Each structure stands twice: as structure tokens, then as C-alpha cells.
Amino acid sequence: MIPEGSYVTTMLDGTIKQINPLTGTEVWSVPGRGAKPAPNVEQPLAKRLEPRPDSVPEDYCNFCESRYWATPAEKARLIWDGRSSRVLHRLLPREVRQTVALFRRIPNLFEIVTVDYWKKNYAYQLSSENRAWRDRYLADPDGRAHVMSIIETKLHHLGRTPEEVARIPEPEKLEMADAFFGGCHELIIARRHFKPGAQFDSELVSSGELCPVEHEAYFRFTVDAVEGIYASNPYVRYVAVFQNWLAPSGATFDHLHKQLVGLDGWGSHLRAEIETLRRRPNLYNEAVVNLAKYSSRMIAENDHAVAFADIGHQYPTIAIFSKSRHLRPSEHKPEELRGVSDLAHACHAAAGSGISCNEEWYSAPRDSIDRVPWHIYLKWRINTPAGFEGGTRIYINPMTPFELRDRMVPRLYELRLLGKIRNIRIAEECSIEPNVLQFYRA
Numbered sequence: 285m286i287p288e289g290s291y292v293t294t295m296l297d298g299t300i301k302q303i304n305p306l307t308g309t310e311v312w313s314v315p316g317r318g319a320k321p322a323p324n325v326e327q328p329l330a331k332r333l334e335p336r337p338d339s340v341p342e343d344y345c346n347f348c349e350s351r352y353w354a355t356p357a358e359k360a361r362l363i364w365d366g367r368s369s370r371v372l373h374r375l376l377p378r379e380v381r382q383t384v385a386l387f388r389r390i391p392n393l394f395e396i397v398t399v400d401y402w403k404k405n406y407a408y409q410l411s412s413e414n415r416a417w418r419d420r421y422l423a424d425p426d427g428r429a430h431v432m433s434i435i436e437t438k439l440h441h442l443g444r445t446p447e448e449v450a451r452i453p454e455p456e457k458l459e460m461a462d463a464f465f466g467g468c469h470e471l472i473i474a475r476r477h478f479k480p481g482a483q484f485d486s487e488l489v490s491s492g493e494l495c496p497v498e499h500e501a502y503f504r505f506t507v508d509a510v511e512g513i514y515a516s517n518p519y520v521r522y523v524a525v526f527q528n529w530l531a532p533s534g535a536t537f538d539h540l541h542k543q544l545v546g547l548d549g550w551g552s553h554l555r556a557e558i559e560t561l562r563r564r565p566n567l568y569n570e571a572v573v574n575l576a577k578y579s580s581r582m583i584a585e586n587d588h589a590v591a592f593a594d595i596g597h598q599y600p601t602i603a604i605f606s607k608s609r610h611l612r613p614s615e616h617k618p619e620e621l622r623g624v625s626d627l628a629h630a631c632h633a634a635a636g637s638g639i640s641c642n643e644e645w646y647s648a649p650r651d652s653i654d655r656v657p658w659h660i661y662l663k664w665r666i667n668t669p670a671g672f673e674g675g676t677r678i679y680i681n682p683m684t685p686f687e688l689r690d691r692m693v694p695r696l697y698e699l700r701l702l703g704k705i706r707n708i709r710i711a712e713e714c715s716i717e718p719n720v721l722q723f724y725r726a
């Protein structure tokens with residue numbers, strides 16, 4: 285076991301050596317090295333957008349409102365009537381234009397873990413509910429045409445010529461449609477691509493550009509989708525949730541979306557954490573949050589969550605931990621989920637929409653009895669690896685945790701003053717009380 289004092293070492297030249305308490309990853313922040321981000325500034329390369337009235341649905345990418353038919357059939361949508369939100373499930377094509385979707389839940393056209401994987405390795409079959417949904421959609425003439433056109437697009441992207449696509453018998457094509465009705469790789473897509481009235485293509489709607497209420501709805505809708513994947517596939521042991529923002533983070537479109545991937549394992553990161561937890565039951569307090577408090581890395585806190593500049597990551601990373609004793613996001617009470625969402629939203633808003641960022645969720649897998657609190661990492665993708673990581677397993681992060689904290693804190697004060705973020709205590713307003721995470725209480 286590594287003593288807490290050894291996780292962070294400041295060398296005489298200012299190099300900060302860090303070891304991630306959960307995974308053992310070794311990282312150095314070397315002063316004066318590498319790129320520094322420039323958040324919240326007008327980007328010099330931004331291009332002017334064609335003016336368009338707000339009433340015209342956007343069509344900048346395949347996730348935009350006017351291109352619903354470029355993506356597979358929607359599994360659910362969240363609508364907003366001005367006072368409260370409601371979720372509609374499994375609409376038919378003719379119903380899609382009757383409401384405006386604030387967020388949509390759709391299958392990913394190119395699955396990481398395919399429906400074929402589940403069928404061939406686990407004898408997976410579509411649930412009766414999903415079979416009924418597929419049959420109803422295909423029985424609708426517009427629905428069938430939509431499905432066939434998406435399958436043809438997919439085959440085209442996979443390198444088949446139009447002649448080859450035409451020769452594939454219809455039953456074989458329809459078999460591929462199971463990915464759209466019972467696949468376990470899904471997207472949650474926000475409504476807007478650009479901010480209303482945007483003049484430049486840098487004015488994207490990021491997580492931080494949503495209002496806190498919308499962000500909370502986005503989180504809740506995502507949590508429901510995780511449960512939907514567990515419910516439809518009994519072989520899924522864990523659902524990975526992540527958000528890639530802008531191209532350096534791996535995003536295909538600059539249009540806000542989260543991804544959910546059902547997995548038959550926990551992934552190496554979570555497994556490493558859980559192995560450490562089994563040796564050290566108060567791990568997440570002792571080695572993570574207490575240490576962040578004692579070493580002045582706190583960024584923000586509210587009654588239900590904490591956010592701090594984390595150590596031992598390849599990229600500058602803000603960690604957000606739920607304080608709740610309820611482990612999985614779906615087990616959180618509404619106010620607890622709101623607390624976690626509010627801090628994540630505030631941290632995105634303070635970073636600004638110009639910073640490429642991965643948001644990664646971690647929580648107790650379905651088949652785990654380990655007491656893992658829900659935690660989220662926001663990783664700023666501002667650096668490229670230094671090149672020697674492969675040989676040394678030492679990663680170079682261009683920003684120290686303290687620089688990251690100092691970049692966030694003044695911006696959070698500003699945003700709170702502007703009323704753009706809510707439910708937040710910032711930096712020195714955070715408590716220094718130890719053991720604020722309640723995950724260990726069964």
C-alpha cells in the first residue's frame with residue numbers, strides 16, 4: 285500500500301510527480317512543457333455562419349434536428365413543456381415531428397460491441413419488448429423505408445458497392461436491423477448544435493452551455509438509458525458512459541452527445557480501482573477526497589458532491605465524486621443526482637466550450653458487490669503524449685493539478701455571479717471535513 289504522503293511529490297525544479305491512488309498510474313507535470321489551453325476566448329479561426337432564423341431546424345451534422353432520418357430509429361426522447369419534462373418512447377416516423385426533442389436516445393450506427401457479438405457469444409436475443417418495437421416499426425411503410433435506407437448507408441460506409449448492396453437479400457438486411465432495436469451501444473443527443481443566434485462556428489452548445497435544469501435532465505435521461513440497456517440485455521455486466529467533446533477527444537461531430545456501451549466486463553480501469561478498494565475499504569475518502577482537501581486541490585462542493593483537480597492522469601483531470609451512500613446513478617435520490625449534475629455542469633461551464641474534453645462515468649457494475657461511489661472524470665484533451673510513455677509507463681501532463689484548480693476557480697466565481705451555475709460552494713468555501721463520501725455505509 286502506498287502511504288498518502290507519496291502520491292504527490294514536488295521536485296526542486298517544480299516538476300510534480302504524481303501517482304493515481306486508484307490505478308497506480310504514474311504522471312509527471314513538468315513546468316513550462318506543452319500546450320496550455322485558452323478557454324473562453326474568441327477563436328481566431330472561427331468561421332462566420334450563414335444567418336438563419338431560429339425557427340428553421342439545424343442541419344449542420346447528422347445529429348441535427350433536420351436530419352433525423354440519417355440516424356436509426358429513436359428509442360426515446362425527452363420533451364419539455366416549459367415547466368416539466370416528459371419522456372416519450374419508441375415513436376413511429378409520423379409521430380417524430382409532433383413534438384420537439386430536447387434530448388434523443390438513439391442506437392449508434394457503428395457499434396463498438398455489436399449485436400452480433402452478443403448473439404454469437406451469449407445466445408442473446410432481442411427482448412420481447414424490443415422485438416415488438418422492431419415489428420411495429422417495420423410494419424409501418426415509412427418506418428420500413430427508414431430502416432432499409434439506414435442499412436444501405438451502413439453497408440456503403442462498410443465499403444460495399446451499390447451493386448453489392450442491391451444483391452443482398454432483404455431478410456439478410458433486416459437481420460442487420462436488430463442492431464437498431466436491441467443493440468447495446470446508444471447515443472444521447474442534445475437538440476442544438478449551435479447556440480441560438482450563433483454567428484460563428486465556435487459558438488457550439490457544450491454541456492456547460494446548457495442551463496443547470498437542462499443539464500440535470502440530460503443526466504437523468506442518460507441514467508434511464510443505462511437502466512434500459514441493463515433491462516434489455518441480461519448479459520451486460522457494466523454500461524460504460526462517456527462523452528467526447530470536439531475532435532481531439534475522439535468526437536465525430538461537434539454536436540453534444542453522450543455514448544453508452546454495454547460490456548460483458550468491467551474494463552481495466554474500474555477493475556484496478558475495485559482491486560485497490562478490496563484492500564482498503566475507505567479508499568475513496570482516505571486516498572482521494574481527504575487528500576484533495578488536505579492538499580488544496582478542491583474546486584467546488586455542494587451537499588451531494590465534490591469536485592477537485594485530480595492527480596495521476598495523462599490529461600488535466602477534474603474529478604467529481606458523489607457523496608451519496610447510494611452507489612449507482614440510478615439509485616441516487618433526485619436531489620443527489622441534481623447535486624452531481626450541478627457540479628459537472630459548473631465545471632464544464634468554467635472550462636468553456638472551446639476545450640476538447642472527455643467525460644467518463646464510473647460506478648458499481650451490475651454484478652459487483654463492491655462499494656464504488658459514482659464518480660466522473662472530466663479530462664481536458666489539450667496535450668499529445670510526449671512519446672516515451674510506451675517504454676516508461678510514465679505519463680507527462682502539461683498542467684499541474686494546482687494550475688488546473690487556479691484556472692477553474694476564478695471562472696466559477698464569475699459564473700455564479702452571472703447566475704449561470706447553481707448549488708455550489710467554491711474553493712475555500714468547501715469544508716475541510718474528512719470522510720465526506722458516504723459510499724462505505726451499506
Ligand SMILES: [Zn+2]
Binds near residue numbers: 343344346349476537
Ligand atoms: Zn449537429
